[in-house]
Amino acid sequence: MTKAYVVTGAGPVGWTVAVQLAEQGRQVRVLTRSGSGPEHPLIERIKGDAKDPAILRPAFAGAKAVFHCIHGSAYSASTWKAELPAAEQAVLAAAQEAGAVVVFPESLYSYSEPGSVMTEGSPRRAAGGKRGVRTALLLAREASLAPTVSVVAGDFFGPRVRMAHGGERMVAPILAGKNVSVVGSARQPHSFTYVPDLAGAMIAAADQPSAWNAVWHAPTGPALTQQQLARAFAAAAGRPAPKVRVLPGWTLRAAGLFSGDARELAEMLYQFERPFIMDSAASEVALGVTPTPLEMAVAATVDWWRQQG
Numbered sequence: 001m002t003k004a005y006v007v008t009g010a011g012p013v014g015w016t017v018a019v020q021l022a023e024q025g026r027q028v029r030v031l032t033r034s035g036s037g038p039e040h041p042l043i044e045r046i047k048g049d050a051k052d053p054a055i056l057r058p059a060f061a062g063a064k065a066v067f068h069c070i071h072g073s074a075y076s077a078s079t080w081k082a083e084l085p086a087a088e089q090a091v092l093a094a095a096q097e098a099g100a101v102v103v104f105p106e107s108l109y110s111y112s113e114p115g116s117v118m119t120e121g122s123p124r125r126a127a128g129g130k131r132g133v134r135t136a137l138l139l140a141r142e143a144s145l146a147p148t149v150s151v152v153a154g155d156f157f158g159p160r161v162r163m164a165h166g167g168e169r170m171v172a173p174i175l176a177g178k179n180v181s182v183v184g185s186a187r188q189p190h191s192f193t194y195v196p197d198l199a200g201a202m203i204a205a206a207d208q209p210s211a212w213n214a215v216w217h218a219p220t221g222p223a224l225t226q227q228q229l230a231r232a233f234a235a236a237a238g239r240p241a242p243k244v245r246v247l248p249g250w251t252l253r254a255a256g257l258f259s260g261d262a263r264e265l266a267e268m269l270y271q272f273e274r275p276f277i278m279d280s281a282a283s284e285v286a287l288g289v290t291p292t293p294l295e296m297a298v299a300a301t302v303d304w305w306r307q308q309g
Helices: 010-023 053-060 077-098 129-143 171-175 195-206 226-237 249-255 260-268 280-286 296-306
Strands: 006-007 026-030 043-047 063-068 103-107 148-152 155-157 180-183 192-194 216-217 242-245
Touching: 006 010, 006 043, 010 026, 010 043, 010 063, 010 195, 026 053, 026 103, 043 053, 043 226, 053 077, 063 077, 077 103, 077 129, 077 180, 103 129, 103 195, 129 148, 129 260, 155 296, 171 180, 171 226, 180 195, 180 226, 192 195, 195 216, 195 280, 195 296, 216 280, 226 242, 226 296
Parallel strands: 006 026, 006 063, 026 043, 063 103, 103 148, 148 216, 155 192, 180 242
Antiparallel strands: none
8 A cells, every 4th residue: 555644734844844845756645624735636635634533643644654734823922831741642542543653843932042053963952932832842752652753854945935024024035126034143154955955854863763752953054143144045036235224122122012023033032133044064964865956946946935926
C-alpha cells in the first residue's frame, strides 16, 4: 500500500511542505478546518478539526509521516496555551496509533540564552509568556510515545509569508515605493529563514529515522540586519533601497500598557534589539540540506508578492 504523508494546516509552512511532497511524487493529505490547501493531483484536501480523534484517525491511516503545521489563532500566550497543547497531544496520539513520525516546525522562542549563537545543543529552558509555551511544547514532544522531530527556524520570509517582519511589513512597501518600518533596530544581525528551506529540512528529517526524537535547525544563511534584508528585497525588485525607519522598543513597551497586541510584540523585542543568531551547520550535515542563496530566495519572494497584485 502506498504510504501517505499528512500535513495539518495550510499556512506558509504547511502549504510549502505539501507542495514539495507532491512534487516529489508522494501522496499527500492536507487537513484544515476549511478544507483548503494546494491544488495538485497528489494532494487530497480534508476538512476537519485537528483536535478531533474521529477526524485524525482516518486522516492518519497508513501515514508514514505527519507534518503538524498548525499555529494559534492569535499571537498571544493565552491563546497558545488554550489551543496548542491539546492539538499537539491529539495529533501525537493519533500518529502513535498510525505508526507515523510527527514533524513540527519550531521557533527560536524557547532558547534561554539568545545572547549567544544558538545551536542545536543550546539550552531551551525559556519560561513565561509565549517563550514558556514553546518550551512546554518541546518537553511534551520529548515525552511522547510517538517519534517526533522539531525543526527550528528563524523569522520567516518567502512565498506565502504575509504576517512577518520579512513579509508584508517589508516587501509590500518596497514594491509600493514606500519607506520600510522595523522594530527594535535596523542594524542588529538577525537570522531569517526562507520557508522553502524549512519545508525541505522537515521532509528530510521525516525520511531519516536516525534524525527522529531530536531538535534540528532549518538551513539558514548568514544573519542579516533588517536594513540589509530590505535592501536585498529592493534589489530583487529593481527598486531603490528604501529608507528604513525604526520603531524604538520603548514606544512598543509604552503602547503595551494599553494594547494587548503591542504587549505581545514587545515581549519579543529582545530578538531585534540585540544580535539574534542561529547556526544550522550541524543540521545541514545531518540532514543533507543547505540554505537557498539569498539572491534566489528574495527574488522568489518578490515574484510571489508581485503575483498577488
